[in-house]
Amino acid sequence: MEMPEVRFGEAVRVWARVAALSFGGPAGQIAVMHRILVDEKKWISENRFLHALNYCMLLPGPEAHQLSVYIGWLLNGTRGGLVAGGLFMLPGVLAILALSILYALVGNTDVVSAIFLGLKAAVLAVVLQAVFRIGRRVLNGAFPAAIAALAFIGSAFFGLAFPLVVLIAGLAGALAIRPEPAVLAAADGARRPAPSRSLGILALGLTIWFLPLLVVLLFLGRDHVFMEIGLFFSQMAVVSFGGAYAVLSYVAQVAVDSYGWLTAGEMLDGLALAETTPGPLILVVQFVAFMGALRGGGPLDPMVAAVIGGLLASWVTFVPSFLWIFLGAPYVEALRGNRMLSGALAGVTAAVVGVILNLAFWFALRTWFAERRSLQGYGIEFDMPILSSLDPVALALSLFAMMGLFLTRLGMLPVLGLAALASLLLHMAGVAG
Template sequence: MTDAVLGPPAREPGAAALRPSPVTLSEALPVWARIAALSFGGPAGQIAVMHRILVEERRWVSESRFLHALNFCTLLPGPEAQQLATYIGWLMHGTRGGLVAGGLFVAPGLLAIMALSWIYVLLGQVAAVSGLFFGLKAAVLAIVAQAVLRIGRKALKSRVMVVLAAASFVAIFVLDVPFPLIVLGAGAIGYLGGRAGLPQFEAGGHGAAAEDGGPYLLGDDALPQEQAAHGHVLRVLGLWGSVWLAPVALVLALLGPGDVFAQIALFFSQMAMVTFGGAYAVLAYVAQQAVDHYGWLKPGEMLDGLGLAETTPGPLIMVTQFVGFLAAYRSPGSLPPLLAATLGGLLTTWVTFAPCFLWIFLGAPYIERLRGNRALAAALAAVTAAVVGVILNLAVWFALHTIFAELRPAAAGPIRIDVPVWSSLDPFALGLACAALAAVFRFRAGMIATLAASAAAGLLLRLAGLI
């Protein structure tokens, strides 16, 4: 098997002159590194960067091929932008190409979050650093609120979808229903609605394909470098299942299920299997479990971690590395705390992203069978609608823990909610949050500008002794 990508036959005389030259894996590597370095702004921004570079600039894949790959990735658990990079890398250069593209997509965020996590635990109580994080929390609230509206506009196209979103919010915020059950329930409802042909469950695409402006290396009729041979499923499951789960089994065998490393390995492996709907959707569940169940970190620290992830390249789900870092830092066992924290963060990232390669390498050869499947499209649309409610829960949860210093749990039958203590309201946090919301929604400020301005405001408040 060669590393070069061969494009489809020329469609008309003279078209071959416009076709890009074949690309080797070594030639593709700096392009994937460039995409990784520019992968700010969450999945929407990351996908836009890939589209601009791969489709418009390099003309490596056609518009329809890119969108088909994206639709496939939205069906999978895990960060769809990272999986899209892995898929296109696999499409061009097989397994090695998928590893390069998907691995590089994660690497900048891994290194940045690790460095910032060290700074956080070593200098987090320094006035300047704590002021910066105080300001970041306000910006994060605005960004999450923007995500609710952005996804809601695309997902809630019918009353049924609005009801699903509302029901998911009530289920997770009021009734404390586990996130995986919400995803499974919404998917089942959508699948049945699609099978029944109900128009309320029809799913829209990610956008209409543009007119073909010329030949691509991989057009609609080009075959991938690798195709499924006999025994493909068993080979991929055996290899990548071992890559993912062997470290988990080793940790359990050596340390036992009660150790923090075993808890990290098991919990984030579970998350890797149910993270449908993107990072914002699952972070509400991760935050609740990490803060309330395991006690790994405080609510404000979860906001700090999300602020770090928002300001660094790579998938937003990289915030889980920060969670694993703090969890191991506070329960290091016999290891030095910083060494334990580093290992905890790396273990979290491993079990979060290793399954992403498994899903792509296992399913990519069969994706053509998914094209046009109405029931699966309806299931995805229903899950996306439910995700809107889950993200709204995340926004409310973060807002309560940012603006109020104290919350009091309240229960009545199956209802379980945290009620704010109004006397603990922080006026500076409220003011910064309102300013960030105005910047995002009124003045259309970008994410980086909003984060930078909020962090600077927090620093000034801290240095002035007001917080």
């Protein structure tokens, strides 16, 4: 099927519609794009859509955002990719910014705390649902199941960094499937762009990516929190395979334990905010950076520093996604049918299931238990919950949310809203603190 001629103005309107409906995390966002672009508009075929999605899954960063850039590029060239990707993230960026400011101003009140207790408890159910959805699709044998289990054990109990888990899983997947020479030859024979074009895009993309950091270095110095934010989330943009859920456990651990930008409870609040807004879930990094800059952005006004820090985190998170697509899209045909890359992807996606399960585990420990005891030795790094510190209200709210998602099959937004309302009512009745 040839790509149809799509007027740019019409494409802009459609991408604005996609952006307005992009709730529900990557699965929901990809489903919205498929329904509108494949079923309704018929701008792209099913096979072409899936091929683009598979390519985006090979890349670090938010695959739903990259898919919008890729399809926008297919339909209308570079300007199409810029508009599609920009509109896809813009509503979420603005929503998270507004909610972060509101949180910083009133987030310590009892009523707001009660609402966020319900949201945090429900987020656990949302993350577990992601584990089941992805696991049902990719854990189709003993080999991927073993990778997922080892990824969970390594990240949860031995402190293995997410990039290392991804690397090991990808290598294991690539080696487990022996590519056929004919398949590799066909892939290698695909038409490729001139190296000069790729070098030009790479140079321009890297300049746009790191220009804000150069400005920070010149005017505020290497040790300013803006540099920490820019460098850390630039690193995340390079190693964040498997989507937001997979990388958030690593982001949470570093932001909370190493940098001290925010507390574990605030990290959960940020995830709850990101779950309730349109756009990629990875926008939670904007909230994380907002809170970090709010407390360490001197000599700037704290709120000004927070806004700049949050937007900087989003900049270095999403600019690389445009770069990966514009740089690699012409090479996509070379990936078609490559079984070694398919094996690597299978290994990474299997490991992602284990890493997401670790994210749910990490959040559960900090939502359900007020106190934990660190256990270290023989390579093990684990926070053992103190059972007497269990919060029964938080546990009950999580179970309530799980029933809504798994049994009654309510949507994510209704479950989050009902959990927040239930927590608020319990607080008003004097049951919850």
